Amino acid sequence: MSQQTDPLISSRRSFLKNTAMLGGGLLIGLPLSACATAGFPKAGDKDFQPDAFLQITPDNQVHFYMPRSEMGQGTYTGLTTLIAEELDVEPSAIHVHHVGPLSDYENPEIGFQATGGSTSMRVSFKPLRQAAANARAAILDAAAQQLNLPKAQLTTQNSQVLAKGKAFNYGEFVEVAAQLGVPDETPLKRSNEFKYMGKDMPRLDGVAKSTGTAQFGIDVDFPGLHRAVLVRSPVAGGSVKTVDDSAALAMAGVKKVVTIYNGVAVVATSYWQAKQAALALNIEWNEPEKLASFSSDTGKKWFADALNSGDFEEAFELGDGKDGLEKASKVYSAEYWAPYLAHSTMEPMNCVVKIEEGHCDIWVGCQTPDVARGLAARICDLSIDEVTLHSTFLGGGFGRRFNSDFVAEATEIAKASGLAIQLVWSREDDTRHDFYRPASLARFNVGVDKNGMIESWTAQRAGPNIMPYTLDEVVDGKAPGFMPNGLVDWLSKRGYGLFNGLTVDHSSVEGLYEDYDAVNKDVQHVTVDPGLPVGFWRSVGHSFSGFFKEGMMDEVAHGQKQDSVAYRLAHTKNNPKLNGVIKLAAEKSLWGKPLSKGHFHGVACHNSFESSVAQVAEVSVVNNEIKIHKITCAVDCGFVVNPDIVKAQMESGIIFALSAALHGEITLKDGKVQQSNFHDYPVLRMAQSPEIDVHIVASDKDPSGVGEPGVPPVAAAVANAVFAATGKRLRSLPLSLS
Amino acid sequence: MITFELNGEAVQADVSGDTPLLWVIRDHFKLKGSKFGCGMGLCGACSMMVDGVSTRTCVLPVVAVANRKITTIEGVGNPQMLSTLQQAWVDASVPQCGYCQSGQLISATALLKSNPNPSSEEIDQAMSGNICRCGTYPRIKKAIQSAASKAVLTGQSTQDGGVNIFEPGAQAKEGMA
Structure with a gap:
């Protein structure tokens, strides 16, 4: 039985779908009332606090408690703009706060307080505007009463109520507004009334981030805080067999050496002392056999064997894919490969934990604060009300900080050492102990009818699934406190089996099949998991499927002697958004027009996170070196709140994806990750960055994702340009001609 | 005891001489603007x-800076008094996650x-030691060019004055006047 899936559904949404299947909505329907007020900022007696998001003080300060994490994607500015618009307050005048866990801040598409899946603007667009509009209406009600004027004679402007030519601060009315209560269905502004939305505006966190004053997790400090360095098993999932810590304990500044579930931690007065002492530890490990037997040079065969085994789960069916191939006048077949990838956020993982007198305080920048808090509570044997999580800016997320492993480690170290500690990962730790983008091998068979149109699109993918690894943490972090740890462990481990045989993790196949018109489609999946932890890596399944699908489409177009753009346009009749961005990217890149000598164009497009993106890469190849000169990008992401931030996210996604396309590869030897730092896991630098030209489709549809959708087409656009330049079809990442 | 000049003030640190300057600045002097990124001198966040x-x-032992002048991002400007380059950074919305930007601004300030x-090639060269995972390179370049052209337009020398390295905010204040 195939699992019918909405082609545009995001992977995190399928997380809901999949977890709902697990236990009849167990995760989603967790009782959260116990923590309904925990973590919420306490209002002053006379403040007006209409909901969990807003607070207006008698001295006219407006505070916004931002329900999502700011990790570079621009929520700090974007979500504040929504509030500013409907509350009628200058955006830069609003005090923006990071928040701890609170049920009001849950992400409705993900089911817990998560920042991910390019959902922040999409899920906040109406609720936050509504909250602000209601608050403004309440202020106006209070003003009408206090000034004894009909409400119709009052207007607002920049935190003030205007009445009969006079201006009164909102703050003058907050006490009465708090007593009168808040209307809940206030009409929202029409688009022709927008003052801030839809316009370019500098980022509100720009000053803090240009002066070194923005506080990241790693910057948290207080008297008595110790630093911890953790040495983990070089094979992920291993544990400590024996440890000799005598030399480390004798070193300057070292306070404690503690063994936790996955390694040995040195706790010292300063980071440098802890780091030096960690080198003096002598540890023997228990290593998981399966992963220890995996090496990348031979392990690719694991994936190929799985594809050849025929032991597939059905992931998606439309019409009859196999029959369509038999009836086709020509069938194109190819296999595509993408390796494991690390996230390499600029800020290495870190977390501060202080456990004192039955209370645990955590300071961290992360994408899932409520899961992190739940994990810490379970480790400390405290209720979630006894754990306070303080959020900071994130020095990059890209999905890495969706996992809470570093919070669990820090909590274990604080508990075992009895000291307030800051756990700081080194770059080597970060590269070698990631939740990696899953390696993937896919095989396509695409049948074309006698008119040259695609009759049947079939794909098979072999690789690990993300969901079991995420479930592991989410169940641990969100299961009710009364469940014993053993039961929670058992439940969380069910995920591994569940996605290997029972149901297909949508993020393993998303993007392989949805975008192009074909009457017959068939997608199958086989799980191959050496045991290296995998996770959400910017655009998730689309990060590899965009490359696979768009390379394959180019092969079919070329085989049919069709223009790459025209052939894509002919197969997106039922997909007007994608069709539109292909046209726009082609037009703006001057597709089909002569280029500089030795320069070639390649095109690719992809839908993800409900947005459509098309890109044209201009590339030259000299001595087998691929040089990318320019990427022209067209995006349709619905209504745009801040066009400059959308452009920035496209630039960001493109450069992030180019690092992966040209350099990104994590390899293993006997289960150990071989890369360690930026010399052997290089990322793009300024000199390699191409010119980027972004065009946004004007739209009045609700906003959709922008943080991730810029990523998927990039590698394919470059590879397709390399084919145009050399006639060589690159089907493996990173792209290499030698 | 090691003595050096930190953002214009003479300071002393009683730390082991092999401690990298980064950790002395962050852990001892509690200036958190300079970041730890790689520990191998590869990414430039420090x-x-x-x-x-x-x-x-991150790879410079503090003993090596005895009696030398150290300028961190805190010495370049502050939210109330931005340097010309910092203002250009804000105007172009350069930062995304922001973690690498202190290091980027230090390299850009030293360049100008x-x-x-x-x-353009000289900017590429000067900024080649600074990685940004968010991909803000096009905007960094734009901001450097904008700050440089402002300095040229106003006839200022960028030798200290034009980019206001040691007198942060002077130009920002002029601009407001």
Whole structure:
């Protein structure tokens, strides 16, 4: 039985779908009332606090408690703009706060307080505007009463109520507004009334981030805080067999050496002392056999064997894919490969934990604060009300900080050492102990009818699934406190089996099949998991499927002697958004027009996170070196709140994806990750960055994702340009001609 | 005891001489603007100016800076008084996650100090030691070019004055007047 899936559904949404299947909505329907007020900022007696998001003080300060994490994607500015618009307050005048866990801040598409899946603007667009509009209406009600004027004679402007030519601060009315209560269905502004939305505006966190004053997790400090360095098993999932810590304990500044579930931690007065002492530890490990037997040079065969085994789960069916191939006048077949990838956020993982007198305080920048808090509570044997999580800016997320492993480690170290500690990962730790983008091998068979149109699109993918690894943490972090740890462990481990045989993790196949018109489609999946932890890596399944699908489409177009753009346009009749961005990217890149000598164009497009993106890469190849000169990008992401931030996210996604396309590869030897730092896991630098030209489709549809959708087409656009330049079809990442 | 000049003030640190300057600045002097990124001098998040030269401090033993002048991002400007480059950064919405930007600004400041009107290639070269995972490179370049052209337009020398390295905010204040 195939699992019918909405082609545009995001992977995190399928997380809901999949977890709902697990236990009849167990995760989603967790009782959260116990923590309904925990973590919420306490209002002053006379403040007006209409909901969990807003607070207006008698001295006219407006505070916004931002329900999502700011990790570079621009929520700090974007979500504040929504509030500013409907509350009628200058955006830069609003005090923006990071928040701890609170049920009001849950992400409705993900089911817990998560920042991910390019959902922040999409899920906040109406609720936050509504909250602000209601608050403004309440202020106006209070003003009408206090000034004894009909409400119709009052207007607002920049935190003030205007009445009969006079201006009164909102703050003058907050006490009465708090007593009168808040209307809940206030009409929202029409688009022709927008003052801030839809316009370019500098980022509100720009000053803090240009002066070194923005506080990241790693910057948290207080008297008595110790630093911890953790040495983990070089094979992920291993544990400590024996440890000799005598030399480390004798070193300057070292306070404690503690063994936790996955390694040995040195706790010292300063980071440098802890780091030096960690080198003096002598540890023997228990290593998981399966992963220890995996090496990348031979392990690719694991994936190929799985594809050849025929032991597939059905992931998606439309019409009859196999029959369509038999009836086709020509069938194109190819296999595509993408390796494991690390996230390499600029800020290495870190977390501060202080456990004192039955209370645990955590300071961290992360994408899932409520899961992190739940994990810490379970480790400390405290209720979630006894754990306070303080959020900071994130020095990059890209999905890495969706996992809470570093919070669990820090909590274990604080508990075992009895000291307030800051756990700081080194770059080597970060590269070698990631939740990696899953390696993937896919095989396509695409049948074309006698008119040259695609009759049947079939794909098979072999690789690990993300969901079991995420479930592991989410169940641990969100299961009710009364469940014993053993039961929670058992439940969380069910995920591994569940996605290997029972149901297909949508993020393993998303993007392989949805975008192009074909009457017959068939997608199958086989799980191959050496045991290296995998996770959400910017655009998730689309990060590899965009490359696979768009390379394959180019092969079919070329085989049919069709223009790459025209052939894509002919197969997106039922997909007007994608069709539109292909046209726009082609037009703006001057597709089909002569280029500089030795320069070639390649095109690719992809839908993800409900947005459509098309890109044209201009590339030259000299001595087998691929040089990318320019990427022209067209995006349709619905209504745009801040066009400059959308452009920035496209630039960001493109450069992030180019690092992966040209350099990104994590390899293993006997289960150990071989890369360690930026010399052997290089990322793009300024000199390699191409010119980027972004065009946004004007739209009045609700906003959709922008943080991730810029990523998927990039590698394919470059590879397709390399084919145009050399006639060589690159089907493996990173792209290499030698 | 090691003595050096930190953002214009003479300071002393009683730390082991092999401690990298970065950790002395962050853990001892509690200036958190300079960041830890790689520990191998590869990413530039830890950049500070040592006698005016952008330097990777995660691999620079503090003993090596005895009696030298150190400028961190805190010495370049502050939210109330931005340097010309910082203002250009804000205007172009350069930062995304923001973690690498202190290091980027140090390298850019050092560049304009020695080369007031750099070419695109010279900018690439000067910024090659600074990684940004968010991909803000196009905007960094734009901001450097914008700050350089402002300095040229106003006829200021970028030798200290034009980019206001040591008198942050002077130009921002002029602009407001």
